[in-house]
Every structure is written in structure tokens, then in C-alpha cells.
Amino acid sequence: MFYQDNMDNALRFGDVLRGYIAITPSIKGPILAPSTLNEGYNIDVNLPIFSVVLSPCCSIGHGIITLTPLIKVRKAFFDNPYFLEDLTRINRKMEPEQTVPPNIWEKFPSEEKQKHLEEGYGYTFLELFIYEKNDLFQKYTIHRKRENIETNYYMIDFRNTYILNCEKIKTPEDAPLDSKCLQLSLQARSELRDKIAYYYARIPKEDKILED
């Protein structure tokens, strides 16, 4: 079970919400002098159909929430039979040979294969988390050479995270609960927590060497 049947009367980490704008600020380069502030920046605002709460449950409130838009999944995911059976497998650790389609695994040079085997049971697509199909989500078509697939799987990308001020979000309970559409089950929320924690907690190789 990916979604909770009976939702809490509170906003929770991983909830699917509607009615919150997404903001993407862009600059051409660093604005190093205040006099150039008016040059070369852009702020895109749009209204995604659904957003996902990425504030930890206890940190929702005080008029601030962290969100990310729910977006369509990559069509190439459907080329991997292991993912095709259940796209939410991308959310969990897997065996090395399950991370790519079998035809690609077979063609891996021995060094590449060895690299993955040494890595063992682990995550892939660290920045992504798949949201299970739901009748609430609009279906869309994945265009493929062999056959098109209709799906309503969606996903979030941790790199798209932004904060939004909303004075009506005072506490998790004292918030616009009519904007809440879906709540993750305990297990799915735990998987989201594990994966995003891993995403931020991984140590680059350059730092690992100094820890040895």
C-alpha cells in the first residue's frame, strides 16, 4: 500500500497537495555588484497540478513549507522489465543487475560489471522518488518504438525543491487541509525519508579519502 486510506488531519512529509505555486529563480551568472541586480535574472512562477511536501513533519509550520512539483516519469524507465513491473522499485535498493535492462547488463565491459557487483545491493536514481499510480492523477502517454504506454505514475526530483511562504500554514494541523490530496503510507513515507536522507548524506570520494 503506497497511499494511506485514511489521511491524518495534518500536513505530513510526502503528502500530495494542490494549489501551491512553484518558483524557479534563474540568473545568468553571479550578481556580484548591487548595481547589476536588475540585469540577467528571471523568476518563473507556475502552478503545478500537484506538489509534494518535503518539509519533515515536525518542521511544517511558522508560515513556511518546502515543496517540489510532481512531474512525469522518464520514458526510458519502461525499458527495464524490473521497473516496468512496478516503477516504485526505483525508490528502494536493488541488486546490481536490476539497475539496467538485461541487454545492457550483458553488454557491460567486465570492469563496469565488476564495479556494479562490488557496489552490491544499493540505490539508483538517487535524486528521484516515484509516486504510485492513482486515479487522482491524470494519465499520459509514454511514446515507445514498440508500443505506447498509458500511465499515471509520477515522480519528484529532489533537485527541484523550493520553499514557499504561506501564512495559513501555522502548524501541521493548523494548515489548509483542503489542499491535501494524498498521504503516503507509513512504509512509503519511510522509504522517501530513507532515500532523501541518503541523497544528502552521501560522501564524495574526495572527502572519503581524508576520512580514511
Added chain:
Amino acid sequence: MDLHEKDYDYNNFKNQGTGSHDEPEGYKTILYTFDKYQIEIKLTPTNEFIGIIGVKINKEFLSHKQKITSQGFHDVDEFYPE
């Protein structure tokens, strides 16, 4: 230009001083990689060990084993083009 004996001794003496970075002709410095370090070793012209003159972090620190292990996840993005 010929050097007077006194000058020659002086130059020889100067090159052997602790503050000198000059390397007498024929002597050489090699870099020996040990784990994550690079050790600078001074050798005579006949490759006899003189001493260690420096130790620094190896910028190419990833051993073959490190290169193939412990990235913490499977990076397979390139096999799933958009």
C-alpha cells in the same frame, strides 16, 4: 669561466645548506605513491636512497579498488536517456 678554489668551495657549501633547493647535478628526486600520499625521495645518480624530502597528498588518490567500489549507489543515468 674558471672559479677560484675558494669560490668553488663556497658554491659547493651553499648548495649543501639546509635552506638550499638546488639539486646537485646527477642527483634526482622521484615521487613514490604510497596509498593516498606521494612521497618525494632523493636518490644519488646510482639510485641509492638519500632521504625523504617531502610528503604530499596524492591528487590522483583513487586506487583501482576505490574506483570500482563504494560509490554508495548505482550511477546508471546514462542508460536511461530522456
